[in-house]
Amino acid sequence: MQEKKKSDVVEKIVSLAKRRGFVFQSSEIYGGLNGCWDYGPLGVELLKNIKEEWWKFMTYRENVEGLDASILMHPKVWEASGHVENFSDPMIDCKQCKSRFRLDILVETLASKKKKKYLQEFITKVDSVEYKEKVNGLGDDENEINVIFNLILDDDSCNKILLTEINCPQCGNKGTFTEARLFNLMFKTFIGPLEDTSSVVYLRPETAQGIFVNFLNVQGSSRQKLPFGIAQIGKAFRNEINTKNFLFRTREFEQMEMQFFVRPSDAQKWFDYWKSERLEWFKSLGMTPNKLRYHDHEKLAHYADAATDIEYEFPFGWGEIEGIHNRTDFDLSRHEQFSGKSLKYFDEEAKEKFIPFIIETSAGASRSFMAFFIDAYYEEEVNGEVRVVLRFNPKIAPIKAAILPLVNKDGMPKVARKIETELRKNFKVFYDDKGAIGRRYRRQDEAGTPYCFTIDTQTFEDNTITVRERDSMLQERILIDELKNYLIRKIIG
Numbered sequence: 001m002q003e004k005k006k007s008d009v010v011e012k013i014v015s016l017a018k019r020r021g022f023v024f025q026s027s028e029i030y031g032g033l034n035g036c037w038d039y040g041p042l043g044v045e046l047l048k049n050i051k052e053e054w055w056k057f058m059t060y061r062e063n064v065e066g067l068d069a070s071i072l073m074h075p076k077v078w079e080a081s082g083h084v085e086n087f088s089d090p091m092i093d094c095k096q097c098k099s100r101f102r103l104d105i106l107v108e109t110l111a112s113k114k115k116k117k118y119l120q121e122f123i124t125k126v127d128s129v130e131y132k133e134k135v136n137g138l139g140d141d142e143n144e145i146n147v148i149f150n151l152i153l154d155d156d157s158c159n160k161i162l163l164t165e166i167n168c169p170q171c172g173n174k175g176t177f178t179e180a181r182l183f184n185l186m187f188k189t190f191i192g193p194l195e196d197t198s199s200v201v202y203l204r205p206e207t208a209q210g211i212f213v214n215f216l217n218v219q220g221s222s223r224q225k226l227p228f229g230i231a232q233i234g235k236a237f238r239n240e241i242n243t244k245n246f247l248f249r250t251r252e253f254e255q256m257e258m259q260f261f262v263r264p265s266d267a268q269k270w271f272d273y274w275k276s277e278r279l280e281w282f283k284s285l286g287m288t289p290n291k292l293r294y295h296d297h298e299k300l301a302h303y304a305d306a307a308t309d310i311e312y313e314f315p316f317g318w319g320e321i322e323g324i325h326n327r328t329d330f331d332l333s334r335h336e337q338f339s340g341k342s343l344k345y346f347d348e349e350a351k352e353k354f355i356p357f358i359i360e361t362s363a364g365a366s367r368s369f370m371a372f373f374i375d376a377y378y379e380e381e382v383n384g385e386v387r388v389v390l391r392f393n394p395k396i397a398p399i400k401a402a403i404l405p406l407v408n409k410d411g412m413p414k415v416a417r418k419i420e421t422e423l424r425k426n427f428k429v430f431y432d433d434k435g436a437i438g439r440r441y442r443r444q445d446e447a448g449t450p451y452c453f454t455i456d457t458q459t460f461e462d463n464t465i466t467v468r469e470r471d472s473m474l475q476e477r478i479l480i481d482e483l484k485n486y487l488i489r490k491i492i493g
């Protein structure tokens with residue numbers, strides 16, 4: 001089998017996604033809308049299957065309940081959560097070519113040699129003896145250069161001068177950057193007919209807050225006791241400055257989040273438990289184990305006490321697909337403070353009231369979609385031809401089986417249609433009688449369909465059909481009456 005070529009896999013995936021109806025650019029006929037994507041017939045099945053597998057894995061347990069909170073919430077929710085104050089990125093614009101950059105990302109992409117050069121030019125324009133000494137004493141150590149570079153960027157009185165030394169990566173001009181400004185990532189809109197400050201609401205930037213504010217509603221109505229979790233899948237919106245890498249960073253996306261409420265003393269134990277469970281979930285759906293890793297955070301978000309990312313090795317590098325956080329009692333305490341309503345849990349055994357700690361598992365459905373898609377993509381040489389195959393785990397494959405009469409005559413289509421009608425009651429299947437059988441197999445390989453059922457002359461002799469398995473391309477004969485059980489066994493396990 002040929003190795004996947006790393007560099008151009010994303011381009012190939014984007015093209016395959018459009019051609020086969022997985023993902024289209026949003027509003028394409030109007031030139032598209034940056035950072036927004038539409039899921040086509042195969043894509044919507046794949047996405048739905050990923051979400052369904054997550055839902056089963058997370059909520060088919062006795063200590064996790066489901067929720068579907070509304071996207072629009074009381075604006076105070078976002079004050080309490082810290083999003084109004086903190087959910088922003090520093091941004092700079094190039095006045096020449098009008099490109100916009102996230103400052104931290106632009107700085108990350110600069111080579112340390114360049115940074116050193118910029119620092120050396122910078123000290124010729126400032127009086128600070130401290131900075132002059134620091135920069136003059138610099139060697140070639142990358143870490144040391146980064147520390148000083150970031151120190152100056154954080155210094156409001158000097159960072160403008162350093163920015164004038166940096167060339168715009170887009171047009172190459174120097175001294176054309178605006179000052180860094182903080183840019184809040186929440187989308188604002190208005191509720192009701194008046195467009196004034198009293199009617200501002202936000203499109204939620206995460207699903208988590210809907211869970212926090214419903215903590216006591218769910219706990220009381222389901223009579224759950226600590227530890228227990230609340231899970232939710234839903235859309236989230238962020239006005240990202242730089243959308244990039246297809247579905248990786250978009251402005252509208254879906255999250256699959258679960259908040260697990262625990263006694264403070266048990267927080268570490270549950271953090272470790274969910275960290276392991278969530279990595280196993282990706283593996284259990286066939287994601288290549290050595291393309292997955294943990295990345296522990298040293299710099300923590302304002303709400304977290306401990307944080308780990310589950311990362312996937314995308315063709316453009318390692319990237320977060322899920323975050324696991326110990327959010328402490330931050331969220332419930334803040335909502336208690338801002339709403340004036342008690343969000344304390346009453347522990348009947350200990351006869352005490354307290355605010356639970358929260359362990360959060362927060363996965364992107366759309367980002368996981370992209371990781372599963374890339375992971376499944378293979379190009380192989382078969383009989384001198386390249387076969388493109390998406391090796392999705394059958395549980396998430398958009399189409400479970402294709403039903404193919406060998407020829408479009410001799411009564412084969414009739415038998416095939418009968419099988420199709422029967423299987424459609426339980427499975428997403430596909431009927432195809434157009435073209436040579438080899439070409440039809442290839443089309444299904446490209447769609448990630450794990451099984452092809454071919455009706456041929458022998459079918460009329462012994463009521464069997466050929467099952468052709470996508471990955472091995474091996475064929476076996478099975479009875480028509482066995483097809484439903486065959487699929488149940490293969491898909492449900």
Ligand code: GAP
Nearest residue numbers: 206208248249250253321322323362363364367
């Ligand atoms: N409630 C915590 C939270 O929202 P996050 O790390 O900001 O944490 C969690 O987001 C997950 O949501 C990420 O791991 C990623 O999979 C997904 N995600 C975040 N921003 C995204 C974006 N702009 N586009 C696509 N997915 C995104």
